[in-house]
Amino acid sequence: MTTTHPPTAQATGTRTLTLAKAINLGLRQALADDDKTLLMGEDIGPLGGVFRVTDGLQAEFGEQRVVDTPLAESGIVGTAIGLALRGYRPVCEIQFDGFVFPAFDQITTQLAKMHYRSRGKLTLPVVIRIPYGGGIGAIEHHSESPEALFAHTPGLRVVTCANPADAYWMIQDAIASPDPVLFFEPKGRYWDKAEVDLDHRPGAAQGTLDRAVVVRPGTDLTLVAYGPTVHTALAVAQSAAEEGRSIEVIDLRSISPLDTATVVESVRRTGRCVVVHEAPTYFGAGAEVAARVTEECFYSLEAPVLRVGGFHTPYPVSKIEHDYLPGLDRVLDAVDRAFGF
Amino acid sequence: MTANHDATNVELVQLVTPAGERTHDAASEPYRARAAALGTQEIRAFYRDMTLVRRFDTEATSLQRQGELGLWPQCLGQEAAQVGSGRALAPQDVVFPSYREHGVAHTRGMDLAQILQLFRGVDHGGWDPAEHNFHLYTLVIGSHTLHATGYAMGVQRDGLVGTGDPARDTAVVTYFGDGATSQGDVNEALVFAAVNQAPLVLFCQNNQWAISEPNSRQFRVPVARRGEGFGVPGVRVDGNDVLASWAVAQEALERARSGGGPTLVEAYTYRMGAHTTSDDPTRYRSRAEEQYWRDRDPLTRIEALLKAEDGWDETWARDLADEADALGEHVRTACRAMPAPAAASMFEHVYATDNAVVEADRAWFADYEQNFEEAR
Numbered sequence: 001m002t003t004t005h006p007p008t009a010q011a012t013g014t015r016t017l018t019l020a021k022a023i024n025l026g027l028r029q030a031l032a033d034d035d036k037t038l039l040m041g042e043d044i045g046p047l048g049g050v051f052r053v054t055d056g057l058q059a060e061f062g063e064q065r066v067v068d069t070p071l072a073e074s075g076i077v078g079t080a081i082g083l084a085l086r087g088y089r090p091v092c093e094i095q096f097d098g099f100v101f102p103a104f105d106q107i108t109t110q111l112a113k114m115h116y117r118s119r120g121k122l123t124l125p126v127v128i129r130i131p132y133g134g135g136i137g138a139i140e141h142h143s144e145s146p147e148a149l150f151a152h153t154p155g156l157r158v159v160t161c162a163n164p165a166d167a168y169w170m171i172q173d174a175i176a177s178p179d180p181v182l183f184f185e186p187k188g189r190y191w192d193k194a195e196v197d198l199d200h201r202p203g204a205a206q207g208t209l210d211r212a213v214v215v216r217p218g219t220d221l222t223l224v225a226y227g228p229t230v231h232t233a234l235a236v237a238q239s240a241a242e243e244g245r246s247i248e249v250i251d252l253r254s255i256s257p258l259d260t261a262t263v264v265e266s267v268r269r270t271g272r273c274v275v276v277h278e279a280p281t282y283f284g285a286g287a288e289v290a291a292r293v294t295e296e297c298f299y300s301l302e303a304p305v306l307r308v309g310g311f312h313t314p315y316p317v318s319k320i321e322h323d324y325l326p327g328l329d330r331v332l333d334a335v336d337r338a339f340g341f
Numbered sequence: 342m343t344a345n346h347d348a349t350n351v352e353l354v355q356l357v358t359p360a361g362e363r364t365h366d367a368a369s370e371p372y373r374a375r376a377a378a379l380g381t382q383e384i385r386a387f388y389r390d391m392t393l394v395r396r397f398d399t400e401a402t403s404l405q406r407q408g409e410l411g412l413w414p415q416c417l418g419q420e421a422a423q424v425g426s427g428r429a430l431a432p433q434d435v436v437f438p439s440y441r442e443h444g445v446a447h448t449r450g451m452d453l454a455q456i457l458q459l460f461r462g463v464d465h466g467g468w469d470p471a472e473h474n475f476h477l478y479t480l481v482i483g484s485h486t487l488h489a490t491g492y493a494m495g496v497q498r499d500g501l502v503g504t505g506d507p508a509r510d511t512a513v514v515t516y517f518g519d520g521a522t523s524q525g526d527v528n529e530a531l532v533f534a535a536v537n538q539a540p541l542v543l544f545c546q547n548n549q550w551a552i553s554e555p556n557s558r559q560f561r562v563p564v565a566r567r568g569e570g571f572g573v574p575g576v577r578v579d580g581n582d583v584l585a586s587w588a589v590a591q592e593a594l595e596r597a598r599s600g601g602g603p604t605l606v607e608a609y610t611y612r613m614g615a616h617t618t619s620d621d622p623t624r625y626r627s628r629a630e631e632q633y634w635r636d637r638d639p640l641t642r643i644e645a646l647l648k649a650e651d652g653w654d655e656t657w658a659r660d661l662a663d664e665a666d667a668l669g670e671h672v673r674t675a676c677r678a679m680p681a682p683a684a685a686s687m688f689e690h691v692y693a694t695d696n697a698v699v700e701a702d703r704a705w706f707a708d709y710e711q712n713f714e715e716a717r
Contacts, residue, residue, distance in 0.1 A: 064498055070536060075487055075529035082437075082491020085476075088498070090491075102525070110484050117465035118477060120690040154691050154699070178693035210697065257698045 014197045020053050020190040022164035023129075025198065026171035027054065027091065031061050034089060037175060039066045040076055041093030041129075050095055051131055051190055073103040080126050081111055089125045089175055097132040098141030104149075111180045112155030123178045127171075131187035132160075133228040133278050135325055137318045144315050145227075145279035150182045151256040151288075158256040159209055160184035162230035164194040166253065169205040177209060184255075186228035212259035214266065218248035221272040221338055224263055224289055226252040229276045229326060236331045247335065255285050263289060264296045271302040272338045276326050281309040303341035308334045351563040353609060354589055355579040359637045361645025372588035379584065381652035387428065387583045388643045389661055391420040394444040395640065396665035397453045398614075400672045401443075401460070405618045409676050410460045416443045418581070418613030421639030422546050423516075424448055425586025426608070429594055430514065431507070433474065435496075437489035437515040440478040441546075445516065449473040453668075454675035463679050482517070483524030486543065489515035490530045493539035493597075502540045503600030510598035514542040514590075520551025522567065523559050531571040531605070540597035542590065543573070543605045546580060548612035553625040568605035580608030581639040611637070684710075 010032065011025050030037045039054055045068040048055030058066035069076050073094060080090035094100045100107075107128065114122050134143030151158045157179050161167040167185070174181040204213050215230065216237050225233035230251045237247040248266050252259065267273045273293050275286035290305035308326040316324050352368035356376045365373045398416050405413040416423060423444025430436070436445055447453055451473050458467035459478060466477040479485035493513040496502060501511040521527050522545060534541045545564050549556060560567070568575030574596075578589040586608055593604035611634035615622050622631075647653040688703040 070529070070532050072525075072529045072532060074526055075490075075533050078484065078487025078526060078529065079491030079494060079533050082488040082493070083495045084491075085470075085488060086492045086495025086499070088495050105481065106484065106487065106526075109481055110479075110488070113465075114477075115693055116690050118470070118690075119464065119466060120693070121466075121469050121471070122477075123693045157692075257696050259697070261697075 011198050013199065014195055016193050017164045017168070017196045018191050018193050019161070019164045019167045019186070020051055022168040022196055023053050023161075023171050023185065024055055024057070026168045028057060028060070030091070030172050030175040031057065031065060035065070036087060037065070037089045037091065038083060039091050039093065040069050040080055041067075042069060042071055042076075042095050044068060044093050049093060051187065053129075053185070053190075054093065073099055073101075074106050077103040077106040077111065077126070077128065081106065081114070081124060084124045084126050085122060089127075091127040091129060091175055094128060094130045096142045097130055097144040097146055100128075100130055100146060103128075107150065107156070107180075107182070108153045112153045115179070116155055124180050125175070125178050126180045127174045127183050128181070129171075129183045129185060131190070132184045133186050133188050134315060134321050135188040135228070137321075139318070140315070143318070143321065145277065145310065147182070147184055147255050148279055148284045151285060155180065156256060157181045157209055157254070158184070159254045160186065160227035161253070162186065162189070162225075162227055162251050164192065165196045165202065166205060166208060168196050168198065169201055170208040170253070173208045181209070184227060188228050189231060192231070208253055210254055210257060210259060212250050212252045212254065212262040214248060214262070215251045216247070216249040218246040218270065220246045220270055221274065221335060222248045222250060222263065222266040222270045223331070223335070224250045224252060224273065224275040224286075226255065226277060226285070228278055232326065232328060232331060233276060235328050236335065239328065239332060240335055245335070245339070252285075258288060258292065260292045260296070263293060267293050267297045268300045271300050273297075273301070273305045274308060274331065274334045274338055275305065276308040276331050276334075278325055279310055280312050281307040282312045284309055303338045306334045306338055351565050351577050353577050353579055354585050355582050356585040356588065357582050357642055357646050359581070359642050361642045361649055363646075369585065372585065372592065375588040375591060376584040381647070381650070384584070384643065384647060384652060385657065387424055387587070388640070388647065389664075390424040390428065390444070390447060391583065391640050391643070392661055392665055393668055394420050394424065394447050396669050397447070397672055398443060400669040401457060402614070402618060404457070404673065404676050405460070410457060410618075411462050412460050412617050412619060414441045414617045415612075415614035416441050418611045418634065418639070419546055419548055420444050421583035421643075422580035422586050422608035422610045425583040426514065426544055426590035426606070429587050429590035431512070431594070431598070433501075433509070434512045434514065434594065435474045435476070435492060437476045437485045437492070437513065438478055439482070439485065439516050439518060439521070440480050441518075442478075442516045446473075446475055449475045451475060454672045457672070457676045458679060461676060461679055463681055483521040483527040483530075486515045486517055486521070486527050486530035487533070489513050490533045490537075490539055490541055493534065493541040494537050496540055497537065502598065512540045512542060512594045512597035514544055514594065516544050516546065518551060519545065519547040519549065519556055519559055519564060520554065521545070522564055531568070531573055531603075534603040535572040538600070538602035540600070541603040542593045542597055543603060544590065544608065545606065546608045546610055548610050550612050550616065550622075550626065552616040552620060563607065565605065565607040573603050573605050575605040575607065577607040577609055580610030581637050581642070583639060583643060613638075
């Protein structure tokens with residue numbers, strides 16, 4: 001069944017890449033590095049995925065390694081588990097955030113627990129890539145942010161990238177991890193471009209599966225973001241700087257495990273903390289950050305930890321999604337309130 | 342009662358009647374030669390397997406009643422389907438069981454006492470799946486059929502299908518029940534197995550009851566016929582006939598190993614016991630129905646066959662009874678000796694790598710425990 005292909009010409013050098021292309025090259029590198037790595041998903045073959053993230057990979061690595069699956073998400077993840085048990089490293093693509101739920105049982109009940117219930121005898125190196133988040137004018141079920149549902153499940157790692165360089169390294173780190181990883185891709189930022197050094201991992205791209213990173217230093221308030229809202233947070237910090245406020249921006253990168261230490265160290269210096277994400281704030285990742293910061297920084301806080309995010313409503317229609325999403329103005333409003341205490 | 346016993350529109354492969362007489366018809370003809378090749382020793386071996394499995398199952402039920410196990414799902418009545426199919430496996434074949442496949446575990450050479458860890462509440466698994474190519478039990482109905490399918494897709498990629506080398510060609514078999522056929526995952530497993538022509542046998546033990554729900558609450562078309570819509574050949578075998586179960590499973594496994602793709606086997610059998618020790622079948626099924634199936638007991642029919650064919654020997658039978666007693670004693674002793682794990686073991690193996698959240702919880706718990714130590 002194995003198809004042979006000519007040796008892969010590796011991508012090298014420093015290139016200007018979109019976030020989508022950076023993931024593509026990260027996947028390509030992982031496929032080239034380990035012939036046990038497989039990609040599985042709907043329309044990821046000749047089409048290259050609906051976002052073209054897997055563009056060209058089936059032509060290069062063959063149908064046995066880049067697999068167009070039946071249209072059944074539970075089947076994709078369930079068979080990926082079986083392939084992992086046989087020694088493969090499957091990378092599943094879920095086409096859109098809102099389509100992951102047919103696989104929810106396989107992810108939370110089977111994938112997350114098999115290492116535990118086998119007392120370490122089985123490892124499940126499965127990556128599940130999920131384009132997530134809104135702001136792209138999509139129809140229902142195509143703009144959601146379900147990360148907290150998975151972060152609440154012990155046994156899963158939940159990470160998200162915010163820029164092309166992290167995307168390139170993080171996807172490779174996720175595939176190399178012996179633990180199952182939910183890899184959330186901010187689809188609204190797929191076409192952001194940045195320079196990526198494909199040969200040398202920068203310091204900031206170390207420990208991408210565990211460590212948050214300070215992406216803009218500041219002294220007066222810690223603004224915690226991840227995925228699509230890192231871009232917003234940086235714009236907020238720039239805008240606040242013009243009013244004389246120094247905001248430190250942290251990109252969590254990992255939702256589970258949370259890098260509490262990096263956030264706590266920052267908040268102890270700044271005394272203020274705002275968390276921003278697209279997902280509803282109610283029982284969201286921000287609530288966990290707020291609880292942990294409050295416990296560990298209580299005597300440093302000048303204000304309660306505030307959260308900005310989606311409301312406790314289903315994701316609204318696209319014509320009003322910008323009133324739902326935590327944009328520049330709503331985050332600035334929270335910053336103002338934090339300074340008002 | 343008739344609804345449950347109705348073999349509507351599908352032929353049953355049977356090689357030995359409930360009375361222990363050899364039989365064949367058009368449906369069983371393709372399998373007859375396989376069974377005819379079995380000698381007395383092989384048939385005795387089947388009988389021995391079924392006797393030991395039944396003894397283990399009975400012992401486990403008693404242990405639950407004595408408070409040693411939290412729960413026990415009996416395989417009583419399903420010994421022939423499990424032993425027959427289990428003995429058709431090659432050593433390299435891999436099993437993905439549900440949670441009632443104690444008979445299959447026995448054929449894989451497992452120490453059956455290991456299974457009790459899960460039901461005693463001392464381990465969520467209890468054995469190393471690689472040791473006997475027997476995966477951990479799966480409690481969520483049907484989920485594991487997809488794992489088996491993916492595993493079989495891996496076997497294909499490893500080049501271990503259709504090589505013609507009987508020591509290398511590998512099949513995967515997954516066990517599930519009649520209730521599971523309603524699950525989406527089982528249907529998705531059929532889809533994935535079919536389009537990939539995976540080396541898989543989907544072995545459904547139709548034991549007539551999904552806890553309290555009869556077949557009529559699960560499907561309008563017999564299980565064996567449901568394969569056709571997926572492009573998977575289906576066959577219904579008398580699951581209380583160990584020879585037929587063995588022959589049908591053997592043929593399906595050979596097809597899988599040779600590259601012929603998946604097969605759906607419906608082993609038509611009966612759950613003679615309760616769903617589990619927490620169930621009460623008197624609330625939903627009749628004594629008459631239970632008697633109908635007691636008359637089709639998989640052990641008595643092989644006893645009758647051996648006696649009819651001069652294969653029964655009283656000394657051998659007594660030795661087997663002694664062996665069964667010894668197994669019961671072993672299981673009872675092993676079960677009672679299984680200690681509860683240390684509380685802090687709950688923090689182990691959540692992840693394969695270091696995890697700050699788990700480590701923080703572990704450290705907190707250790708401190709908390711330490712406080713009690715110091716207070717003493």
